Amino acid sequence: MDTSDTTDTTDTSDHSGDRPEPAAGTGRRGWRRWAMDTRPLRRPAYRRLWSSTIVTAVGSQLTAVAVPKQIYDITGSSAWVGYAGLAGLVPMVVFALWGGAVADTVDRRKLLLVTNSGIAVTSLLFWLQAVTGLESVAVLMVLLAVQQAFFGLNSPARNASIARLVPEEELPAANALGSTVMQTGLVAGPLLAGALIPVIGLPELYLIDAVALCVTVWAVVRLPSLPPLSGSAARRAGVREIAAGFRYISGHKVLLLSFLADIIAMVFGMPRALFPQLAAETYAPYGEGLALGLLFAAIPIGAVVGGLFSGTFSRARRHGWMVIGAVTAWGAAVAGFGLSRNLWIAVAFLAAAGVADMVSMVFRGAILLSAATDEMRGRMQGVFTVVVAGGPRLADVLHGTAGSAFGPRAAVAGGGLLVVALTLVLAAAVPALRRYRV
Structure with a gap:
């Protein structure tokens, strides 16, 4: 037995800081055991943060649709x-990398106030350039870069704050609540944008997003102060602190493995770059437009369904096994999608992959928050943001290349099977993730 990894499975008892105490009487019976676990919403601070996400999850997608639409129109x-x-x-x-270091050295509530305000201002500037008819691609790209920089600073602080707002046993439920809202936004936002553009035009989409962000700012104002728990506030947030975060990951195998599992799943198993070709060739008899829309919507819809029934898994304590099982199921579902010629069977496989992705997100997020000390949580979330954003983009390049060389269905099925194989090899070779439990 490899005993060198045992600290990864037990060294979490002193990391809670001022985290709230667990609520009594949380057992549920009947159908409620299957439904979404809403215990974290009993915490007023978390409830405010989560409620603001409901509004901004849709609003941010309006801008995500409006920017490329405006650039293409120009x-x-x-x-x-x-x-x-x-x-x-x-x-x-x-x-995101720098923001993670900053989040470990300042009051996270103040950082959230600054960054959410910055995102709101850039949305307002998007509206201003659109309503004045500026039609400058350079201005749009600069505004997009600034807004994404603010998002990079914001995301690590926001995610790291959750561990200070709910007890450790409720972290999976809190992650499920947040992820479900975000996935719902990925479905509802683009649909709403498509319906509104012909009616109200692009400028108003930006304005709606800016107003929605004001809700987020107000919610953050009402959060408790979230200063560093240790003497980390005395440090500067620079390259040295960012490097220390990567050293921390390399020294804690369970954290490293959680990142590797996500990289394997997304890089080798995210087939979205091949959706247009599959819609035009394999599923053309069903209607190319219908097929393309269903393929893009299937994974988020599956994730939402998984979130709504997260009571089935959010109380699990073997977080490592949940990640291994979820990533393996993701790979198997993607392989099944690649082998499917029937559109509806293909969509069902993608929806199943979405459910698996939700489970993976919930427990990878819980591991990052529970296995790291509070002074490192911001940096862990910074790396997490980079992995989540960068993995699918690498997958686009890999799958696009493989699809051209071997055909889209072979590339998708092969990628899914590779995810299954690599995950099982990783789990067998390094036991830290298998052993990890709360």
């Missing part, structure tokens, strides 16, 4: 839309 080029994605990705990655 240029008539999909290449420029792709360049805009890169313009937003680079600052988000850089500032």
Whole structure:
């Protein structure tokens, strides 16, 4: 037995800081055991943070649709839309890493106030350039870069704060609540944007997002102060602190393995780059437009369904096994999708993959919050943000290349099977993730 990893499974008892005490009488019977676990909503501070997410999850997707639509309207080029994605990705990655270090050295509530206000101001500037008819791609890219930089600073602080607002046993439930809202926004936001653009136009989409962000700012104002629990406030948030975060990950195998599991799942198993080709070729008899819409919507819909029934898994204590099982199920479902010629069976496999992705998100997030000390949580969430944003983009390149070489169905099925194989090898070779439990 490899005993060198045992600290990863037990060294969490002194990391709670001022986390609330668990609530008494949380047992549930009958159908309620299957439904979403809402215990974290009993905590007023978490409830405020979560409630604000309901509004902004949809509002942010309005801007996510409006920016590429406006760029395409100006240029008539999909290449420029792709360049805009890169313009937003680079600052988000850089500032997420730095923002994680900042979140470990300052009052996270104050950082959330500054960054949410910054995101709201950029949404207002998006509205201003649109309503004045500026039609400048350069201005749009600069605003997008600034907004994503603020998001990069915001996300680690927001996610790291959750562990200070709910007790450790409720972290999976809190992650399920937050992830379900975000996945619902991924479905409802683009649909709402598509319906509203012909009616009210692009400028008003930006304005709606800006107003929605004001709700978030107000919710953050009402949060308790979240200063560092130790003497970390005396440190500067620089390159040395960012490097210390990576050293911390490498020294705690359960954290490293949780990141590796997500990278395996997303890089080798996210087939969205091949959706247009599959819709045009394999599923063309069903209608290319219908097929494309269903393929893109299936994974988020499955994730929402998984969140609504998260009571089935959010109380599990073997978090490591839940991650291993979820990533393996994701890979198997993606492989099944790649082998399917029937559109509805394919959509069912993608929805199943969405459920598995929700389970994986819930327990990877819980591991990051419970297995790391509070002074490191911001940096862990910064790396998490980079992995979540960068993995699917690497997958787009990999699957696009493999699809051109081997065909889209073979590339998708092969990627899913590779996810299953790599996950099982990782779990067998390094026992830290298997052993981890709350």
